[in-house]
Amino acid sequence: MSGTDRYISPFSERYASKEMQYIFSQDKKFTTWRKLWIALAETEMELGLSQDGKPVITQEMIDELKSHVDDINYEIAKEREKVVRHDVMSHVYAYGLQCPKAAGIIHLGATSCYVGDNTDIIIMHDALELVRNKLINVIDKLAKFAEQYKAQPTLAFTHFQPAQPTTVGKRATLWIQEFVMDLADLEYVLGSLKMLGCKGTTGTQASFKELFNNDQEKLDKLDSMIANKMGFEECYTVSGQTYSRKVDTRVMNVVAGIAASAHKMSNDIRLLQHLKEVEEPFEKNQIGSSAMAYKRNPMRSERIASLSRYVMVDALNPAITSATQWFERTLDDSANKRISISEGFLAIDGILDLCLNVADGLVVNEKVIEKRLRSELPFMATENIMMDAVKNGGNRQELHEVIRELSMEAGVNIKQKGLDNNLLELIADSDAFDLTLEELEGYMIPANYVGRSVEQVDMFIEKDVKPIREANKDILGITAQINV
Numbered sequence: 001m002s003g004t005d006r007y008i009s010p011f012s013e014r015y016a017s018k019e020m021q022y023i024f025s026q027d028k029k030f031t032t033w034r035k036l037w038i039a040l041a042e043t044e045m046e047l048g049l050s051q052d053g054k055p056v057i058t059q060e061m062i063d064e065l066k067s068h069v070d071d072i073n074y075e076i077a078k079e080r081e082k083v084v085r086h087d088v089m090s091h092v093y094a095y096g097l098q099c100p101k102a103a104g105i106i107h108l109g110a111t112s113c114y115v116g117d118n119t120d121i122i123i124m125h126d127a128l129e130l131v132r133n134k135l136i137n138v139i140d141k142l143a144k145f146a147e148q149y150k151a152q153p154t155l156a157f158t159h160f161q162p163a164q165p166t167t168v169g170k171r172a173t174l175w176i177q178e179f180v181m182d183l184a185d186l187e188y189v190l191g192s193l194k195m196l197g198c199k200g201t202t203g204t205q206a207s208f209k210e211l212f213n214n215d216q217e218k219l220d221k222l223d224s225m226i227a228n229k230m231g232f233e234e235c236y237t238v239s240g241q242t243y244s245r246k247v248d249t250r251v252m253n254v255v256a257g258i259a260a261s262a263h264k265m266s267n268d269i270r271l272l273q274h275l276k277e278v279e280e281p282f283e284k285n286q287i288g289s290s291a292m293a294y295k296r297n298p299m300r301s302e303r304i305a306s307l308s309r310y311v312m313v314d315a316l317n318p319a320i321t322s323a324t325q326w327f328e329r330t331l332d333d334s335a336n337k338r339i340s341i342s343e344g345f346l347a348i349d350g351i352l353d354l355c356l357n358v359a360d361g362l363v364v365n366e367k368v369i370e371k372r373l374r375s376e377l378p379f380m381a382t383e384n385i386m387m388d389a390v391k392n393g394g395n396r397q398e399l400h401e402v403i404r405e406l407s408m409e410a411g412v413n414i415k416q417k418g419l420d421n422n423l424l425e426l427i428a429d430s431d432a433f434d435l436t437l438e439e440l441e442g443y444m445i446p447a448n449y450v451g452r453s454v455e456q457v458d459m460f461i462e463k464d465v466k467p468i469r470e471a472n473k474d475i476l477g478i479t480a481q482i483n484v
Contacts, residue, residue, distance in 0.1 A: 011343060014483050015307065015350030023127050024342040027072070032122055033091060033115040034069045037106050039229040040198060041065060044108060046225065047218045049211060061102035068098040088112040109207045110198055113242050113329075117196040120341070121243065122230065124251050127345040128190045134352040135186065135258060136468060137478040139179050141359035143465045146172040149364055150457035153446035154277065155373045162376045165446060168278070168364055170453035173460045175268070178261035180464050186254050193251075196243040197223030197235030202328045240328030248318035248341060255348045256315035262351050263308035266301035269358065273298045277369045281361030300482065304354045307347045314344045353480035360479060373446050378423035379407060381443040389433050402432045 012021060022028055045057040073094045081090035088107070096103030107114070150169030157163055200207045205219060212218045223235040236243055272278040273296070280300050317340035321333045382403045390396045410423035424444075428437040469476065 009343075009346075011346035011350065015353075016346035017349055017353060017480075019130055020127065020346055020349035023123055023130065024346065026074070027070075028123065028126075029119055030072050030074075030077075030091060031069055032119040033088075034065070034072070034095060036115050036118050036226075036230065037092075037095070038062065038065045038069070039226050040110060040114065041102070041105055041108070042229065043222060043225045044105075044211070047212065047221065056108075057102075057105050061099075061105060064099045064102045065095075065106070068095065071098070073098060086112075088115060109200070109211050111201045111241060113196065114198050117243050118230070120337075121193060121195050121232075121247070124248075124341065124345075125190065125193050127349075128186060128193075128251065128254075131255070131258070131345070131348055131352065132183070132186055132190065133472075133475045134349070134356060134478060134480075135179060135183055136472050137476060138352060138355045138359055139176055139183065139465060140469060140476050141356065142172055142176045142179070143461055143469075145169070145359060145362055146176060146457050147461060151447070151454050152364065152366060152369065153373055153450050154369045155376055160271070162379070164380060164451070165373060165377075165449045167450050167453040167457070168369070169457045170450070171268070173457055175261070175265040176465065177460070178264065179258070180468070182254070182258045182261055183468065185257055189250050189254050193232075193247070194243075195223075195227045195230060195232045195235045196239055197226055199223075199239050199241075201241055203239040203241060240325075242325075242329055242333075245318060245322035245325055245333055245337075248337065249315075249322045252315040252318045252341065252344050255344050256312045258348055259308035259311035259351060262304050262355055263312075265355070266298075266304035266308070266358075269301045269362075270298045270305070273301070275368070275372065277365055277372065279363040279365070280358045281363070300354050300358050304351055304358070307351045307354075311344055311347045311351070314340055314347070317344075354482060356478065356480035357482050370446070374444065375421050377444055377446060377449070378410070378421050380449055381440075382407065382423070382427075384443055384448075385427065385433065385435070385440065389435070392434070394432070399432060402430060403427075406430065 041057050042062055045055065045059070045062065049056045072091075076097060077087075077090045077094035080093045081087055084090060084093075089112075092107050095106055099106070146169040148169065149172070150167055152168040153165050154168050154171065155162055156166040156171070198208065199205050205222070208219055208222060227233065227235050269278060269280055273280065279296065280298050282296050317336055321336055321340075325333060386394075386396070386399050386403055389399050406423060406426040410421055410426060413419040414421055424437060424440045427433055428435060428440055
């Protein structure tokens with residue numbers, strides 16, 4: 001087949017990076033299986049597994065296994081699976097053909113979940129590491145943006161209605177803060193991941209008790225030795241045949257949390273692009289619409305939102321799977337798990353690449369921001385104007401009523417007559433305030449209304465972002481190219 005006559009996942013063609021695709025590839029999976037078989041055989045040899053005083057496993061067998069870790073004979077395994085209908089035993093068979101001296105000790109004492117579940121943990125660990133690296137770079141790039149525009153006043157919104165001003169940089173810290181929370185969650189879950197180890201068909205290690213003649217000291221060492229060989233500190237103390245599917249739930253909840261943060265940021269950028277205040281990158285020859293040539297659609301942010309919704313919904317899969325497992329093991333997790341976990345990670349990978357790309361090239365249209373802010377600023381200045389008038393001998397309640405009436409009049413001029421905001425002129429013409437238009441213009445300094453926005457950005461960068469940057473200097477500087 002040519003490749004155009006069958007379904008190809010959009011994650012492979014459009015969204016996920018090559019790095020994340022490799023983590024969930026067949027090569028990664030089956031080479032990890034073989035590494036786990038080697039770790040098991042080495043551990044059994046080192047613990048002195050013997051029969052009639054002779055070692056069951058020799059270094060020669062281990063060396064033979066190690067020499068065929070990467071050259072997987074896929075076709076033989078595939079043909080064997082058609083006969084035996086069992087993927088693990090098919091690969092045991094195929095590996096054994098390449099390693100005739102070691103063929104009889106491959107998978108000794110283990111059940112299928114030894115390779116399947118331990119590999120899943122390893123793959124999720126590696127995928128979380130890649131997500132972590134990209135998430136840290138998103139935080140870093142957005143922090144640079146926040147620092148650059150920390151003093152740029154802009155109109156803030158509550159309920160998407162004009163509210164007290166903020167700054168462009170301060171608003172960006174709200175996005176960053178959520179990603180920082182996600183990073184803390186990710187690092188906690190990543191640091192708590194453990195391997196299943198080798199616990200047998202119902203998690204009791206009965207087969208190994210038999211192999212090692214009930215030697216409790218050796219049995220106590222078995223799991224930790226395997227874990228250490230695979231780069232982990234320890235295994236879960238108890239399990240059924242599988243590790244608890246609660247682990248998958250925890251992992252995907254972290255991934256979904258990142259998606260939610262990305263979605264929130266993308267929504268804000270889409271609204272700001274509608275206002276022509278802040279825009280995502282737009283290439284010279286990029287087409288915004290097939291019909292309307294003038295359009296600059298926020299397609300990257302829209303794609304972030306679209307993929308994020310997928311991930312947030314996908315997180316329900318492992319939660320439901322975890323809730324519905326029967327006793328020590330059922331197989332209704334397998335098909336769902338191999339789709340939901342992999343595609344959840346492929347999707348978040350694409351989301352973070354988009355976030356990196358957007359954060360790298362955000363465009364701030366300062367003149368548009370200033371114009372919109374100045375159009376609303378007279379309303380926001382009224383409290384200061386009123387307070388100063390009271391200090392000059394005015395009656396607060398009377399002045400409040402005058403301000404209210406004049407504000408309503410200015411609102412009618414704007415909304416119903418299409419005029420500019422003339423509230424300052426109306427106040428200047430009022431005898432209640434005894435202020436000239438020139439004096440009133442002195443209240444129209446946007447920076448006077450942003451509160452501690454600048455200081456808050458500095459404090460946030462110093463307290464929350466700087467430690468992340470300093471701890472991860474070696475991975476900063478990642479950029480991302482999107483496919484389309």
